Amino acid sequence: MTELPHGVIHGDFHDENILILGRRENNRITENLVSNSDQVVHIRSKYTVIDFADISYSPLVFDLAISASYFMMSHAQPDFIEIVGHFLCGYFMVRRPTPKEVRSLFASICAAFCREVVLAKHSYLEQSRSNSYLITAVDAGLRQLKEIWRIGQGDVMTVWSGIWERYGLTLENWCEEIVI
Numbered sequence: 001m002t003e004l005p006h007g008v009i010h011g012d013f014h015d016e017n018i019l020i021l022g023r024r025e026n027n028r029i030t031e032n033l034v035s036n037s038d039q040v041v042h043i044r045s046k047y048t049v050i051d052f053a054d055i056s057y058s059p060l061v062f063d064l065a066i067s068a069s070y071f072m073m074s075h076a077q078p079d080f081i082e083i084v085g086h087f088l089c090g091y092f093m094v095r096r097p098t099p100k101e102v103r104s105l106f107a108s109i110c111a112a113f114c115r116e117v118v119l120a121k122h123s124y125l126e127q128s129r130s131n132s133y134l135i136t137a138v139d140a141g142l143r144q145l146k147e148i149w150r151i152g153q154g155d156v157m158t159v160w161s162g163i164w165e166r167y168g169l170t171l172e173n174w175c176e177e178i179v180i
Contacts, residue, residue: 001059003100004059004060004061004098004100004101004104005059005060005061005098005101006057006058006059006060007057007058007060008055008056008057009055009056009057009058009059009060009062009063010049010052010054010055010063011053011054011055011056011058011062011063011066012051012053012054012066013049013063013066013067013070014066014067014070014071014074015070015074017049017050017051018047018048018049018050019047019048019049019050020046020047020048021046021047021048059101059104059108060095060101061097061101061104061105061108062108062112064088064091064105064108065105065108065109065111065112066112066115066116067087068084068087068088068109068112069109069112069113069115069116069141070116071083071084071087072084072109072113072141072144072148073113073116073137073140073141073144074137074140080144080147081148081151081156081159081160082159082163084109084160085159085160085162085163085164086163088105088160088164089163089164089167089169092164092169093167093169105157106148106153106156106157107153109148110145110148110149113141113144113145113148114145116137116141117137117138117141117142117145120134120135120137120138120141121134121135121138124138
C-alpha cells in the first residue's frame, strides 16, 4: 500500500454526492438562461461535489475503487463490468494510473464492494429495517460482488483493457510492467 500514489480522497464519491445546476430537458442537463433586464446570460451547467465526511489521505486508487463499487451497485445491469470499464477509462483519460494501481484495481474494487455491503447492512439494521433501499443495495452489491469474483481478475481486466484500447488508452503505452 505504501508504494501506491497517495493523496486526499473524497471516500464517498458517487452520483448521489454530485449536485448539478442546470436545466433538464429530455432527461439531459442543458444551459441555464438567466434574464437580467434586457440581457440574457447563458450559464453552463455547474457541478458541485458534496459530503466530505469520509475524506482521508489514502491511496488514490481507493477513491476510484469506491466510486466503481457504487457504480456497479447502482447499475445492476448484466453488462456492469463493461459500464465500469468506461467509467475507469474516463478517469484514466484525466489521470494515468501507475502499474501498481492497475494491478491493485480489481482487489481494491472487491474490497470497496465489501465495505459498501457491510455499511449498507449496518445502516439498515440501525434504522430498524425501515429503509428498503438499503437492503436492496445490499442484495445487489452481494450479487455483483459474487459475479465479479466468479469471473475473476484476469477476465475482468481483459474486458476493461479492451474498452480502454477503444479509446486509445492501451496498458502498454501507460505502464510497460503490467502483466494481466
